[in-house]
Amino acid sequence: MSSLLNATFDASDEGIWPTRRRKILDWLVTETRHERFIDNILVEMCIRLLDAGVPVTRASLHFRTNHPQWIGARILWRKGLAEAEIRTFDYGVEETDQYLNSPLHEINSGASVVRRRLDEDGPQYPLYDELRADGYTDYIAWPLDHTLDKRHVVTFATDRTGGFSEDHITILADLLPALALVSEIRLKNRLARTLLETYVGPHASEQILAGATTRGSGVTVGAGILICDLRNFTAISDLWPRDDVIELLNGYFDAMSGPIEKHGGEILKFMGDGLLAIFPLTDPMACANLLRAISEAQTAVAELNHENIQKGRDPLGYGIGVHVGDVMYGNIGSRKRLDFTVIGPAVNVASRLESLTKEIKRPVLLSKAFVEMAGCKSKLENLGLFPLRGVGEPIDVYAFSGDCISPD
Structure with missing residues (x-):
């Protein structure tokens, strides 16, 4: 890309700005289709704006997200950065003074635009003081409106003496519809991946996104x-208030799930008060990691129980x-409703051992x-042979105490 950063432009030249605006719009609409991530598109767009003299x-x-941990995310680029900085924000940030x-x-x-010349007096936000201290002279923010009135925000700032010209503002404003369209597509792609990862796990989500969507595929x-199951949950759910039951379940699943995911396990489903997870043997340390996960989960549940007793x-x-x-x-299920899970005799044995x-x-x-x-x-302590319902021969069973977290 030829750089025009050092060129001098006459704002009255009607042929310059429309041509360069058109080039950036054409790139944004037709040449970004192979780029998956909106942060990379933002960086490239800003570089192209600089090359065009803006x-x-x-x-x-600034995007609101459908994520179980975060209400939103900010993608920030500054001149000189090859990559944008991404920061997530927890639920509740919308109640803070900062926001x-x-x-x-x-x-x-509901504002349609917020602009502040930072070298002039006027309404103040703490952000303006930060930007002014960093040498910026002008700031502008616009809504990015997505489908069904979903509103996000885009901002631009400059350190140019005198701030943005009206031609600069016109070019930036003209980009907004295309940027809204391009960002919505990427955001929905990310949303689809996030929802799949949240409800079926990272590995299963990769399989589904790769096309494993037909019944019987696998x-x-x-x-x-x-396979893990909480004890006495029926009695607890009958006696406790609903919100207390949900808090208890979430705490229990946090204690169990964190170590499983940390050590390479994949949680395929939560089943009421239980969960099913696998550790694929493609990892040679899968079985040892499974034991490490159980040991750490036991410690986490013990800490949770200490809090419950208090x-x-x-x-x-x-x-x-x-x-x-x-x-x-x-994929297993009906024609219209599928579950991405595991089945087989080995799963049945794990289930019977949990019942035992x-x-x-x-x-x-x-x-x-x-x-x-x-x-x-x-x-490990060998407990002997036990018959398991639905399993042919008795199974030799061992008890785990937490001491065995590495091979002999």
Whole structure:
């Protein structure tokens, strides 16, 4: 791209600005289709604006997101950066003084534009003082309106003496409809991926996005299988207020899920008060990592129970069954409603072991097949053979105490 940064433009020349505006618009609409990420598009757009003589030296995009952890995200570019900075914001930020006393709040409250010449007196926001201290002279924010009145925000700032000219503002304003369209497509792509990752997990979401959407599609994989269930949940849900039950479940799932995901496990589903997770054997340390996850989850549940006792609640109990084997990993269900999960005899064994924890009062039970693959047989307590419902031969069962987190 030829640089025009050092050229001198006559604002009265009617042929310059329309031509360069047209080039940037054409690029934004027709040449960004292969770029997945809106932050990269923002960076490239700002570089092209600079090359066209529009002195943008700072730009940001502010999006509201459908994410379980964050209400929104900010993408920030400054002149000289090869990549934009991305920051996420927790739920509740919209109630803070930082947000309420900002141009973003003004835009989200219905303003069609917020502009501030930073070298002149006028209404103040704390952001203006920060920008002025960094050498900026002009700031402007516009709404980016997406489908169904979803409103986001784009901002531009410059350090040019005298701020943006009216020609600069015209070019930036003309880009807004195309930028809204391009950003909505990327945001919805990201939303689809986020929702899939949230509800079916990262690996399953990759399979689905790659086209595994037909009933029966899937693969056979070897995996360590973990099935966990909360004890006495029916009694708790009958006696406790609804909000307390939800808080308890979320705390319990946090304690269990964090270590599983940390050590490479994939949670395929939450089943009421239980969960199903696999550790694919493509990782040679899968079984050892599964044991590490259980050990850390036990510690996390113990800490949660300490908090529950302080609140006058009974401690939580749980049962975990672990087995290893081949499972069918893919789409199962009706013609119109599918579940991306695992099935097979190995899953049934893990489920029966979880049920067995209720009978023999041990919280974590492992099959001999899993223990041998994990390589720590000598460190576990062998409880002997147990018949399992629906499983042919009795299964040799081991109890896990938390001490076995590495192979012999």
